[in-house]
Amino acid sequence: MIEIKHSCRAFLHKNGQVMIRVRWNNRKAEVGFSIGCNADPDKWDNQNQRARYNTTHKVGGRMIIARDINNRICHFLECIKESFIEYGIHSQIPTESELKELVNEKLRRIKKEVPVKVEEVPEKTLKDAFFEFMKLRPSENNWGDKTHFKYNQMWGHLNSFDSSVSLDTLDRKKLNGLKEWYIANGYHNATITKHFRNLKGILRWAELNGYPVHKDIFAYKTNLAVPPKSVTFLKYKELISFASFQFPVNKDYLGRARDYFCFMAFTSLRYSDLKALKKANVSNQYMEIYTQKTKDKIRVPIVSHAHKILDKYKAHEGLYVFPVPSNQKLNDYLKEAAELAGLDREVVETYFIGTERHEEIHKFYETISCHDGRRTFVCCSLALGISPTVVMSCTGHSDYESMKPYIEVADETQKLQMEKWNSYQYKSDILERIDKMSPMQLQKLFEYIQKTA
Numbered sequence: 001m002i003e004i005k006h007s008c009r010a011f012l013h014k015n016g017q018v019m020i021r022v023r024w025n026n027r028k029a030e031v032g033f034s035i036g037c038n039a040d041p042d043k044w045d046n047q048n049q050r051a052r053y054n055t056t057h058k059v060g061g062r063m064i065i066a067r068d069i070n071n072r073i074c075h076f077l078e079c080i081k082e083s084f085i086e087y088g089i090h091s092q093i094p095t096e097s098e099l100k101e102l103v104n105e106k107l108r109r110i111k112k113e114v115p116v117k118v119e120e121v122p123e124k125t126l127k128d129a130f131f132e133f134m135k136l137r138p139s140e141n142n143w144g145d146k147t148h149f150k151y152n153q154m155w156g157h158l159n160s161f162d163s164s165v166s167l168d169t170l171d172r173k174k175l176n177g178l179k180e181w182y183i184a185n186g187y188h189n190a191t192i193t194k195h196f197r198n199l200k201g202i203l204r205w206a207e208l209n210g211y212p213v214h215k216d217i218f219a220y221k222t223n224l225a226v227p228p229k230s231v232t233f234l235k236y237k238e239l240i241s242f243a244s245f246q247f248p249v250n251k252d253y254l255g256r257a258r259d260y261f262c263f264m265a266f267t268s269l270r271y272s273d274l275k276a277l278k279k280a281n282v283s284n285q286y287m288e289i290y291t292q293k294t295k296d297k298i299r300v301p302i303v304s305h306a307h308k309i310l311d312k313y314k315a316h317e318g319l320y321v322f323p324v325p326s327n328q329k330l331n332d333y334l335k336e337a338a339e340l341a342g343l344d345r346e347v348v349e350t351y352f353i354g355t356e357r358h359e360e361i362h363k364f365y366e367t368i369s370c371h372d373g374r375r376t377f378v379c380c381s382l383a384l385g386i387s388p389t390v391v392m393s394c395t396g397h398s399d400y401e402s403m404k405p406y407i408e409v410a411d412e413t414q415k416l417q418m419e420k421w422n423s424y425q426y427k428s429d430i431l432e433r434i435d436k437m438s439p440m441q442l443q444k445l446f447e448y449i450q451k452t453a
Helices: 066-089 096-106 126-141 145-161 172-184 189-208 215-219 236-244 249-267 271-276 304-312 327-340 371-383 388-395 400-406 412-436 439-452
Strands: 006-012 017-024 029-038 056-059 062-065 286-290 297-301 346-353 356-363
Touching (some): 029 066, 056 066, 062 066, 145 172, 145 189, 172 215, 236 249, 236 371, 249 304
Antiparallel strands (some): 006 017, 017 029, 346 356
16 A cells, blocks of 8 residues: 555635545546636635635635535545555556545545436337328318318329338339329329329428428429310300200209309309308398418409399398208209200310320210309409409409419300401491481481381
8 A cells, every 4th residue: 555645725716616626646647626616805804715614706706605615625525535545555546537536536526327228219100190190281281171082182193003012112113103003094194193292282292390201302204295184164155055945843953053153153252161151141232252272362242143042041140141952963063964954065175194195075064063153253254354363352353374274265265356357347337338328328227217117
């Protein structure tokens, strides 16, 4: 055993920290310890190397009394002394790091390492991503039943293509295989493109929520030809004829279905808004509602044709204006009503399956649906010369581009507008001939007009 001579000095660091300097081995080795608190320099006793008795120290917003500072100094000095005694028993002179480690261990500054049990995190799968998406996304975006259906449908297609598909295997090659599967199963290019858009939407959401997704799939394009969808609607004369058609007495449900359709065509309402239309929403001149789909407030003037339909259903009891059946039933009734009313104009549908072009010709009554009422409102309004701005204020469309899919002007609207050339020419010819008439000819023309008027 040897006695290791050493010296300890407690002092204040320039930043106010209370420090202890230890020197040993003929002052060749030196270690400094911070005791973990500060002291006020004005209340420090340099001679005794302690905080002045019965003082309070407030440094950096922290309050500490002299007794606590001095007790901490004494505790450090005791641990340092014990450490030197232990090394002396073994006749060893500690190095700086050895002494520091032993003192800190006695001060319990070194925590005994406890092995941390690492729990295995289960792999996040594509199925997990889909079901988490379907659980959280609907409340974020206020989904309706149709939106739920389209995502579930897309998920069913993906699993039919490859039941073992995963986030790891879902890359550009796999997406190309999925496209070929759709084509082989006869899906229209428009449908394929829509489902790929929905799939990418899920994968973008999954990536943002910590799922490992191949980033190159977001740049994948199907490169499939998708012709513009033909917009089906009733022309003005067809609409007026349909509105006044008399259905058999034993098929009064067809008359009601026709009324609901025509009301949508005269007001721009969607099926969801027609079903939710309350009597309180309707005044003598206007309807004011918040649309079910976009939550926009629209104010639509009630034209005379719509007034006539409202008058027919005044006796209906309850909060709502019309006793509207389900969307599917109403569409079925409309097809039957349109066939009886002779709405048999041919409609050509052009579509692609892969690179193959197809055409199908249908009678209008075979394709008519509730949403054709809204399209009819847009197209007939434009054909009658109503400005797009006014039409948009009734439909709730925010810009012209969003309204564009509903507009098919090539046939009805353009024809009516181009007729202005003909009408102007007729007026010019008539005025020119009248200018050349003698007074007697003018008299005879006047008498003829009176007789036929």
